[in-house]
Amino acid sequence: MKVDSTAKSLTISIVSLLIFIGAWELVCRLGFIEPLFMPPPSKILYRAMKLIDNGQLFVHTLASTRRVMVGFVVSSVVAIPFGIFLGSSRFFMAVFDPLISLLRPLPSMSWIPLSLLWLGITETQKYSIVFMGSFAPSLLYIIEATKGIDPLLIRAARNLGASKLDVMREVILPGSLPQIIAGLKVMLGIAWTCIISAELVAAREGLGFMIMNGKEYFQTDTVLLGMVMISITVMIIDVVFRKFERRLLPWTR
Amino acid sequence: MKMSVLLKKSLVLVAALILAISVVSAHADGKPEKVTVIYGGSSWLGHYPAWVGIEKGLFKKYGLGVLFQNFYASSGRMGSLVAGDLDVASTGSISAIALMASGSKGFMAFGTQDSYATVEGIIAKENTKNIQDLKGKRIAAPFASSSHVLVLDILEQNGIDPDKDLDLVNLKVNEMPAAMGSGEIDACAAWTPHFNKLLNMPGNHMLVNDTEFSLYKKYKLGPGPDLLVVRKEFAEKYPNTCQAFVKGYFEAVDMLINQPEECAKVLVKLTNLSMEDQMTVLKDIAWIKGSEQKNLMVQPGGFVTGMQRLAEFLVRHKQIDSAPDVKRWIAGSMVP
Numbered sequence: 001m002k003v004d005s006t007a008k009s010l011t012i013s014i015v016s017l018l019i020f021i022g023a024w025e026l027v028c029r030l031g032f033i034e035p036l037f038m039p040p041p042s043k044i045l046y047r048a049m050k051l052i053d054n055g056q057l058f059v060h061t062l063a064s065t066r067r068v069m070v071g072f073v074v075s076s077v078v079a080i081p082f083g084i085f086l087g088s089s090r091f092f093m094a095v096f097d098p099l100i101s102l103l104r105p106l107p108s109m110s111w112i113p114l115s116l117l118w119l120g121i122t123e124t125q126k127y128s129i130v131f132m133g134s135f136a137p138s139l140l141y142i143i144e145a146t147k148g149i150d151p152l153l154i155r156a157a158r159n160l161g162a163s164k165l166d167v168m169r170e171v172i173l174p175g176s177l178p179q180i181i182a183g184l185k186v187m188l189g190i191a192w193t194c195i196i197s198a199e200l201v202a203a204r205e206g207l208g209f210m211i212m213n214g215k216e217y218f219q220t221d222t223v224l225l226g227m228v229m230i231s232i233t234v235m236i237i238d239v240v241f242r243k244f245e246r247r248l249l250p251w252t253r
Numbered sequence: 254m255k256m257s258v259l260l261k262k263s264l265v266l267v268a269a270l271i272l273a274i275s276v277v278s279a280h281a282d283g284k285p286e287k288v289t290v291i292y293g294g295s296s297w298l299g300h301y302p303a304w305v306g307i308e309k310g311l312f313k314k315y316g317l318g319v320l321f322q323n324f325y326a327s328s329g330r331m332g333s334l335v336a337g338d339l340d341v342a343s344t345g346s347i348s349a350i351a352l353m354a355s356g357s358k359g360f361m362a363f364g365t366q367d368s369y370a371t372v373e374g375i376i377a378k379e380n381t382k383n384i385q386d387l388k389g390k391r392i393a394a395p396f397a398s399s400s401h402v403l404v405l406d407i408l409e410q411n412g413i414d415p416d417k418d419l420d421l422v423n424l425k426v427n428e429m430p431a432a433m434g435s436g437e438i439d440a441c442a443a444w445t446p447h448f449n450k451l452l453n454m455p456g457n458h459m460l461v462n463d464t465e466f467s468l469y470k471k472y473k474l475g476p477g478p479d480l481l482v483v484r485k486e487f488a489e490k491y492p493n494t495c496q497a498f499v500k501g502y503f504e505a506v507d508m509l510i511n512q513p514e515e516c517a518k519v520l521v522k523l524t525n526l527s528m529e530d531q532m533t534v535l536k537d538i539a540w541i542k543g544s545e546q547k548n549l550m551v552q553p554g555g556f557v558t559g560m561q562r563l564a565e566f567l568v569r570h571k572q573i574d575s576a577p578d579v580k581r582w583i584a585g586s587m588v589p
Contacts, residue, residue, distance in 0.1 A: 036335065036357045120437045121393075121422060202422045202432075204396070209423070216328045216348075216397035217573055218355040 039221040044228065047221040056210075061229055063206040064195050065237075067123070071130025071198070072191040076184055079138040083180075086139070087146025088172060100136055108133030108194035112201060121202035133194035134187050141183025145176040181245050185238065192234050207233075285494040289318045293330040293342030296323075296524045298445065298538055299479035300343055301516070302366055306505035308519035314504075315497035328397070331482070335359035340487045341498060345399055345477040350564045353577035361488055361584035363499070364481040364546045365556050366506055369445070370469060372537045373400060373476070374462030375407065376451045377440035378433075384411045384460060390439035393424035393432060397572070399477020400426070400442035402563070405570050406467050406476065433457065445534055446526060468566070474559030488584055499589050503543030510540050543589035550588045553580050 021041050027033055028040035035043065051057035086093045111132045119125040149172050157167050199208030207226045214222030290312075294300035303321060306312050312319045322339060324330040327348035333339045335357050349362065381387060384407060394401045408415050415421045424432060429441045430450055440460065443451055451457055463475040481502075488495050509516050517531040524531060541549065549556035557580050564576035 034357070034359075036352075036355050036359075116428065116431070120435060121424065121428075121432055122437075201428065202393070202424050204421065204423050213396055213423075216326075217351040218328070218332070218348075218357070219351075219574075220355070 036218060036220060039224065043221045044224050047219075047225050051225070057225075057229070059205050060207050060210045060226070061233060063203075064192075064199070064208060064230070065233060067126050067198055067206065068130055068188075068191050068195055071127045071194070072134055072188055074127065075131045075135045075138055075191070076187075079135055079142055080180065083139045083142025084146050084168070084172065084176065087143040087176070088168070093143070100139060103132075103136040104140065106132070106136075108197040109200075112197060116201060125201070126198040126203065129198035130191050130194045133197065134191040137190060138184065138187045141187065142176075142180050145179035145183060146172060148179060149175045178249055181249065185241055185245075188237060188241065189234055192230055195230070283493055283496075285316050285497045286491045287494045288316060289320060290494060290498050291320045291322060291338070291340045293324055293333060293339040293344075294321050295325065295330075298369060298372075298534060299345075299367055300523070301509060301520055301535075301538075302502055302505040302540075303343065304523045305508055305516045305519060306501045308522070309505065309508065309516075311504045311508070312498065312501035315501050317494065317497050317501060319498070319501075331360070334482060334484055337484065337486070339484065341481070341483050341495075343479050343481050346480045346560055346563065347397065347399060347402060347477045347567070349480050349482060349582075350560065350567060350577065350579070351397075351573055353579065353582055354564070354567075354573040354575060359485055360482045360582070361485050361587070362480050362482050362582050363488075363495075363550065363584040363587035364503075364541075364543075364589070365478055365549060366481060366502075366541055367479055368473065368475060368539045368541065369537060370463040370466075370473075370475055370539075372445035372448055372462075372534070373403065373443070374448065374465075375404065375440055375442045375460040376433075376448070376457050377460045379456050379458065381440055381460065384408070384413070387440060387460075388413060388418045391420040391422060391437070393422045393429055393438045393441040395425050395443075396423040399475065400444060402476040402566065402570075403461075403463065403466055404442045406566065407461055407465060409570075410465075410467060430454065445537065446524075446530065449530075449533070468559050468562055472555040472559030472562070474556065474563065476563075478556070478560075480560075483584060483587060485584075488587060492586065495587050499543070499587055503546075503589055506540050506542060509535070509538075510542070546588050550583055551585050553583070557583065 024038075025040045025042060028035065028038060048057060051060075086096055108129050111129055115125045115128045115132070119128055153171050153175065154167055157171050162170065195206065196208040196211065199206040200212060203209040207229050211223050211226035214220070214226065292303050294303055300321075303319065307319050307321055322333075324333070327345040328351075330339065330342050331344055331348045331352050334342050334344075335352065343366065349360075352360070375392075377387070381390060387408075392404065394404045404421065405415060408419075413419065422438065424438070424441065426443045426447045429438070429443055429447060432438045433441060433451060433454060441451065452459055463469055466474075466476050468474045468476070483495060513532065513535045517528060517535060520526075520535075521528060521531050524534075526534065548554045560579045561576070564573070564579060567573045568576045
């Protein structure tokens with residue numbers, strides 16, 4: 001029964017996507033939209049085939065994926081323990097709150113001048129842009145997830161003689177983990193939005209570079225292909241993330 | 254209710270008639286049909302004539318008000334032009350060629366106002382004595398720009414593969430002084446005023462300038478010559494306005510040739526350079542008068558032929574897919 005409904009939903013999604021692509025192609029072919037502003041899907045597909053043929057699409061996708069994953073993993077590794085720590089300590093939360101509030105609204109692009117001065121035109125500079133763009137929002141997700149633990153559970157554990165470490169390991173961590181993982185999934189998408197900023201300077205590969213270089217040469221099909229590739233890559237990573245989540249949190253299935 | 258609708262319709266009809274009559278009569282009188290022209294510019298030297306024309310009231314003499322809109326890069330300016338937000342602009346020709354190659358017929362070219370072969374080039378550190386020394390080193394150029402084309406051409410002339418023999422990085426011109434200073438790059442390609450700044454840094458020297466560009470040797474064409482462009486629809490709809498703009502514009506070019514100091518006084522407001530630096534930049538530019546445009550743009554002269562070769566060069570280096578037929582984008586009626 002469940003398989004039937006999943007197959008039905010999938011069929012509806014595929015049909016709606018095909019109708020959308022067909023309508024887009026038709027509108028472009030009939031000349032309602034100038035190709036410079038919106039090329040037809042067939043032109044984007046043709047560009048994709050060309051870039052697959054010379055290996056460039058793979059090179060660009062791999063470069064961006066590497067930059068996003070390094071920046072995002074480092075950001076998560078720092079944000080998870082720090083966020084849990086801040087979420088469970090009112091004092092330290094009060095100490096760091098102003099700093100987090102200052103960092104949170106800064107767009108990844110605003111870090112370019114400083115990152116260039118500190119790290120130069122290196123790969124580390126690109127990782128740092130992704131890191132700075134995703135760190136503060138990740139931290140907030142984790143703090144909120146930690147704060148969301150029922151205080152009654154913590155008090156009950158303490159009354160039963162659990163140490164601070166036990167409370168952290170047995171109550172706070174398992175309780176907040178599903179929300180932390182959900183937050184990290186959202187943050188992974190945000191980390192990908194930083195890739196344009198990360199690849200604006202001193203890059204000659206990557207999907208962000210491909211999009212910006214395509215823009216300079218008015219190759220709108222390249223621009224759209226880069227955007228589609230970002231979406232596809234995020235979707236693939238999301239599927240992998242879900243599998244990982246199911247293994248890590250079997251009780252959420 | 255019906256009366257009010259009828260009244261509204263009548264008023265709209267009368268207004269449309271008045272507008273049509275005024276446009277037709279203005280057209281017949283030779284007066285500008287439209288009195289405001291939106292120009293796309295920046296602080297780059299190719300925009301000096303438009304700025305001087307505005308500041309010195311040269312367009313006003315012909316009944317035109319010119320609104321100067323600033324853009325950081327040629328691609329943004331050209332995108333706005335074909336989208337209908339600008340009427341006239343000057344652009345680096347690489348952007349114009351790329352837009353032609355995309356199939357856009359929304360703009361036309363009507364002149365080339367300057368040539369600047371000695372204010373753009375490749376600057377290197379002392380230990381890089383010649384082009385062959387660039388092998389194995391890191392060289393920066395802003396991709397999709399004239400400097401990028403210059404680097405690709407110079408490397409091609411010297412048998413160096415930009416993908417295998419050296420590390421070519423994409424860097425904006427304003428980020429080059431810091432990168433050169435910190436030793437992150439060994440050489441870079443840039444244009445004025447950063448070109449002069451980089452050249453004056455201790456330990457730096459010029460490897461080549463635009464005069465070494467292969468098309469300059471044949472056609473006196475730099476790697477990204479300036480090009481005057483107009484939105485096609487605008488040119489067709491307002492021919493008198495376009496003629497008035499061209500007159501005012503090339504009077505400004507004459508003024509830049511004959512009274513550079515007078516012009517520099519107003520140009521510093523655009524460029525934020527000191528009077529001394531402004532005069533230095535002005536000395537490096539060869540202005541092309543209105544009377545010389547026909548030979549370059551319409552014949553077709555060396556400029557159009559050179560642009561065609563430049564388009565073919567871009568195809569050879571896989572920057573664009575196919576070379577457009579450049580002469581099809583020349584607005585003959587607007588060339589002075």
